[in-house]
Amino acid sequence: MSSMFQDLTISDADFQRLVQFMHKTYGIDLSKKRQLITSRLSHSLKAKGYPDFKSFLEHLFSTKDPQDLELVLNKLTTNYTYFLREKDHFTYFQRTILPELEQRHKKDHVLAIWSAGCSSGEEPYTLSMYLKEYFGSQASQWDTRVLATDISQQAMAKAKAAVYQPPADMPQEWLRRYFTRNQTNPNEYTIAPVIRDNVIFRTFNLMDPIQFRLKFDVIFCRNVMIYFDQSTRDALVRRFYDAMSPNGYLFISHSESLGQTPLFRMVAPAIYRKISAPTRS
Template identity: 55%
Template sequence: MLTLSDGDFNRLYTYIQQHYGINLSHKKQLITSRLTNMLQQKGFHSFTEYIDEIISGKDPEMVSVMLNKLTTNYTYFMREKEHFDFLQKQILPELANKHSRDRSIAIWSAGCSSGEEPYNISMYLKEYFSAIPGSWDTRILATDISQRVLDSAMDPRYSLESLKELPPSWQERYFVPIGDKTYTVSDALRKNVIFRSFNLMDPIHFRKKFDLIFCRNVMIYFDRPTKAALVRRFYDATAPGGYLFIGHSESLDKESCPFSYIEPAIYRKI
């Protein structure tokens, strides 16, 4: 088994934190266990050799694969259902009223992983706005740092297990069976999500301010200063009255958070 020295461990976690905001400074064993087999399969003879290659930045795909290995991309439809209930009952009526003239809303799924979250939001948008006269632009921006998970999100394959919390009528309306209890999304749903690669450590300069930002179970990997800086960037990118959703296992610092607390894991730019 390859050995990860303290020096190489320090080099790797420092590089990851500086470039991607992910704090793995106490995860030496996790890094060793999750990367060793891959390094051996790829022909690396030591962690030193591998980390030299990572830090050189010559192969962005190698970095993407590493980040996938070291962070958990576990998600499913209707995860943290309380958020979707609030979206349906509170936010969508507000947006319908606010955008009654331009009929265009802006929602960002930041850290979208394999696509369940933005597709799930799209289902609620489709259900709500299809009952309102006129044509609405409800397309969602979905971003992730990993091109590999974005590729899987753009051409998704979901198990029946991951769909089980969805209403049966939605399973039928928004999913297409492709064999062996595997499903992909309908064309209508696919066209409603715009996938882009984006590093949350970068400045946020999108064309429109967002009515709603979902960034759930992403900041669990960030230390307090990194999280506070990202939340400030989210605040600047949010339209007045807009919302930020985080994961229920996460929390924001009351003193530094510019958003107003609404209810667990839901904040608003008042």
């Protein structure tokens, strides 16, 4: 007997079709995630009136209906993130990288920083707070806007709304300076304009060519490539390399590794630096 609470079944062929689609379109490797697919999508498919995965996938692949694409993305991507995540990265950014960039950009006063796979915004807003802290009263003389991109519209909508429950380890001083407590719900806080306005959100698929105007001094791409297979990762790392300024920094998460690459050298745990004249293999 089928019930509201029972997952829909997916045939081997349909599972493979969906896995291939997600891999080709977004780089995401779901080949070992059959259970995740059925558990995360079944409820929404039933609510939309689909009796099984087959009819949903036929509709999705024949129409490329943006709402269904969005549903699949929202359900099958992992958007988990939080403020000050892997805090030692921000300490390195503040103590080592910002003094260096301040020196390097003392003429143009423009920094190019990218949070790639920013999810609901906690990472780029954390960067924005560190930038504000570092430049202080000089901030208005610098262009330190952080580009923040993600493929999930749902995550981006949350990021743009900028309403959060900040974690307990957020410094009280930062909470006071950079957040405003909401009048109607005292558990929620809105990010202050000074931090918010320093982040530019764009929808961007990391599978696409990187064609931004500036070469990046710093790219944060943490907890994103873990969902990709090795060849997708390698190709993205190559595109990051081409999109970075000489000696640029690439941050990945502590649970990831770039492995052996002629393009970057590790300077601290999960922090890499572009090698400007890589040896070709």
